[in-house]
Amino acid sequence: MFGLDRRSFVGLGIAAAGTMAAPRFLMAQEATNTVRWVSPRGTIEVLDDYPYWVAQKFGWFGDIQTTLEPGPLEATATIKLVDQNQADIGFPSPGVFSLGLEQGIPLKSVFHMGAYDTFSFAFVKGKKPADIKELAGKKILVGSIGWKAIVDPMLAQVGVDPASVEYLEAGPIWGQALQQGQGDTSLCWEGLRAQWYGQGMDYDYILPYDFSKFPANTFVIRTSDFEDQAKKALYENYFRAWAMGLEFGHLNPRATTQIVLEQFPALASTLTPEIATESMMQLGKIFRGPWEQRQGWGWHDMAQWQGYFDTIYQIKQITTEMKAEDVCKNDYIAAANQFDQAAVQQASGGFQLSEDYSKVDVAAIEARL
Numbered sequence: 001m002f003g004l005d006r007r008s009f010v011g012l013g014i015a016a017a018g019t020m021a022a023p024r025f026l027m028a029q030e031a032t033n034t035v036r037w038v039s040p041r042g043t044i045e046v047l048d049d050y051p052y053w054v055a056q057k058f059g060w061f062g063d064i065q066t067t068l069e070p071g072p073l074e075a076t077a078t079i080k081l082v083d084q085n086q087a088d089i090g091f092p093s094p095g096v097f098s099l100g101l102e103q104g105i106p107l108k109s110v111f112h113m114g115a116y117d118t119f120s121f122a123f124v125k126g127k128k129p130a131d132i133k134e135l136a137g138k139k140i141l142v143g144s145i146g147w148k149a150i151v152d153p154m155l156a157q158v159g160v161d162p163a164s165v166e167y168l169e170a171g172p173i174w175g176q177a178l179q180q181g182q183g184d185t186s187l188c189w190e191g192l193r194a195q196w197y198g199q200g201m202d203y204d205y206i207l208p209y210d211f212s213k214f215p216a217n218t219f220v221i222r223t224s225d226f227e228d229q230a231k232k233a234l235y236e237n238y239f240r241a242w243a244m245g246l247e248f249g250h251l252n253p254r255a256t257t258q259i260v261l262e263q264f265p266a267l268a269s270t271l272t273p274e275i276a277t278e279s280m281m282q283l284g285k286i287f288r289g290p291w292e293q294r295q296g297w298g299w300h301d302m303a304q305w306q307g308y309f310d311t312i313y314q315i316k317q318i319t320t321e322m323k324a325e326d327v328c329k330n331d332y333i334a335a336a337n338q339f340d341q342a343a344v345q346q347a348s349g350g351f352q353l354s355e356d357y358s359k360v361d362v363a364a365i366e367a368r369l
Helices: 050-058 077-083 094-102 145-156 171-179 192-198 223-227 229-251 253-263 273-288 302-314 341-349 362-368
Strands: 034-038 065-069 107-111 119-123 139-142 166-169 185-189 204-206 219-222
Touching (some): 034 229, 050 253, 077 094, 077 107, 094 302, 107 223, 107 229, 119 145, 119 171, 119 192, 145 185, 166 171, 171 185, 185 192, 192 273, 219 223, 229 253, 229 273, 253 362
Parallel strands (some): 139 166
Antiparallel strands (some): 107 219, 119 185
């Protein structure tokens, strides 16, 4: 569908962003203590990456030199840049990850962020179907046609033939395009759902919790890095900082949201503290997942991943059967979750909220989630 081959993975450079940024086009890990992360969204001015900004604020990355980069919006860019050694960690959806594997890109998923499926379908008020199976034959708005790899399996798992729908690529304004009547539904995800509401896009939703058993986005690295024992401690320490940021977010969502929006005043100007905190808490629910069944932040549920791989094989999104244990690895997870819980609790409990954030009713938000 995408005509991907390894020869196409060239010429994709992106400007560094965040703190301690590396020069543009610096090959990843020229410095042995550097980790570069690239977004699949075309921007880093979002709440989605809150664990990173929390970890940065409290110095939990230690002496690791880190960058957080926006990447192009094109769906497969996050894995292309990792493959091209222009980034160390990508954050693809399971669909994009599997497409890369199908094309022979040597990747391993090593820290599973989205323990629940995050993707939902948005509808103009009053237009939400009674049953998700009614999406058959509908027009689905997406930001990139590459997102077809996300939606096809979602439809297949509920018995809708992906070939029955029409995808409409609307770029960065795919959410607004739904308001304008250009499609029947629009792909959305948790976190973005609250932000859309704050921006005046008040939609009805079929939420992932209502139908999906699939995993969501995950952190992937090059197989060569995974197999390099000299880099094991680097990645364990790096993911430990993310785990601490995730724990902080679970303990104090208001403080977490305030930290991110202090980083991005332009984003803050579009969201009230309540809407912003709700966005962050939607994300936190996805990242935490069914906690009692997990073995810490970033842990892969192999049965969940195998169910996904089996589905995409059945619909011929991939032509080779995949084994979850071959490409999803929990090797870093135990070490990543061995952090000072008391230090995180002290940081979260002692954080000084602004007056606006102190007024946000977290309990009311939790009731809406």
